[in-house]
Amino acid sequence: NASTPANPARIPATYDIVSVRPHKQDDSRVGSYWRSSPSGFSADVPVRSLISSAYHLTMHEQISGLPAWGTDELFDIEAKMDPENAEAIGRLHGDDRIKEDAVLMKALLADRFKMKAHIEQKELPVYNLVIAKGGLKIKEAAPNQATGFGMGMGTIKSQGMQISSLAANLSHPVGRLIIDKTGLTRSYVVNLAWAWNDDPNSTAPSLFTALQEQLGLKLEPAKAPVDVVVVDHLERPSEN
Numbered sequence: 001n002a003s004t005p006a007n008p009a010r011i012p013a014t015y016d017i018v019s020v021r022p023h024k025q026d027d028s029r030v031g032s033y034w035r036s037s038p039s040g041f042s043a044d045v046p047v048r049s050l051i052s053s054a055y056h057l058t059m060h061e062q063i064s065g066l067p068a069w070g071t072d073e074l075f076d077i078e079a080k081m082d083p084e085n086a087e088a089i090g091r092l093h094g095d096d097r098i099k100e101d102a103v104l105m106k107a108l109l110a111d112r113f114k115m116k117a118h119i120e121q122k123e124l125p126v127y128n129l130v131i132a133k134g135g136l137k138i139k140e141a142a143p144n145q146a147t148g149f150g151m152g153m154g155t156i157k158s159q160g161m162q163i164s165s166l167a168a169n170l171s172h173p174v175g176r177l178i179i180d181k182t183g184l185t186r187s188y189v190v191n192l193a194w195a196w197n198d199d200p201n202s203t204a205p206s207l208f209t210a211l212q213e214q215l216g217l218k219l220e221p222a223k224a225p226v227d228v229v230v231v232d233h234l235e236r237p238s239e240n
Contacts, residue, residue, distance in 0.1 A: 011092070011100060012085040014107040015040055020237045023074035032074060038090055040080040046071050047113060047234065054105035055229050056098070058171040061124050065117075065231040075237070079108060116233040124226045127174060127219040128181040129167045129211075137216030141187040154196035154204060160187040163217075173197075173207055177226055178219065190215065 023044055034043040043049070047070040051063055081089065092100055109115040141147075141160035149158035151169060162185075167178040173196070194210035195202035204210065211217045 011088050012081055013103055014111070015079040015104055016082045016085060017078070017080045018108055018112060019076075019078040020112050021076045022236075023076050039083070039086040040078070042079075043077045044074055045077070046074055047109075050077075050105060050109055050113075051115075051117075051229060051231070054102055054109060055119075055227075056102065057229065058177045059124065059175060059226075061122075062226060062228050063231065064120075064122075064228050067231075067234060069236065070231070070234060073236075079104075112237040114233060114235040115231065117229050117231050120228050120230050121225040122228045123223050124177070124228075126177045126179055126222050126224045126226065128222045129163070129170075129178050130181050130218050130220055131184075132212045132216050132218040134212075135216055136184075137214065138188045138190060141189055145187060147187055149190065154194050154199075154202070156190055156192045158188075158190045161190045162187050166190060166192075170207065174219070177224075179222070179224060182217065 017040075032043070032045045032049065034045060034049070035041060048060070048063060048066060051057070051066070051070075055062075057063065080086075089097070089100060145160035147158075147160045147162060147165070149156055149161045149165070149169070156166065156169065163182050164180045167180040171178045173194075192210055192214055193204050194207040195204040198206060205213060208219055211219060
């Protein structure tokens with residue numbers, strides 16, 4: 001087929017270079033960090049953070065069987081792809097990119113931490129996102145408006161965003177999985193601002209209040225079956 005490239009760029013299943021070292025205490029650096037780049041990432045995090053990234057988890061309760069050191073000990077990690085692989089990954093967008101990032105992270109965990117795991121479902125506290133009693137306060141996006149959004153510390157803005165995407169992206173700020181129960185399937189104009197981490201010095205409302213006042217949506221506490229990653233085996237990595 002003339003339209004098929006002679007040497008199509010393969011999508012890599014692993015990072016080309018990975019360095020993992022136990023974090024050495026440095027008073028000049030406080031807490032963990034994570035920096036992404038087109039070719040990979042660098043981080044100073046516990047294994048729990050890597051697992052959360054690999055499986056797109058929202059709550060700590062979604063990981064079971066993790067030894068104490070998997071939460072308490074930090075590791076300095078550098079993961080990179082060669083330029084050709086980075087270019088192939090860079091051509092992916094949306095769900096395809098998210099899935100590929102998960103493949104890469106799971107391979108890193110298996111290779112360097114010898115991780116073996118399986119998925120089970122467990123009933124956990126969640127929030128249901130519903131339409132508030134006063135009714136929806138946002139407008140539908142313009143016809144043919146591309147979907148996408150910008151998210152900052154206490155803001156989400158979009159000219160075309162699906163409510164399911166809003167629910168997914170607000171799960172981390174509230175610390176629980178948010179399940180979209182609105183029944184809304186179209187895209188909407190979203191302009192949401194709230195007090196990040198319930199900052200007492202902020203003049204913005206809490207996220208719960210902001211959702212009702214600005215969007216006409218409400219978070220209701222509930223319980224639901226949630227995917228939980230059960231860690232069957234995990235080893236401290238050999239330093240390199």
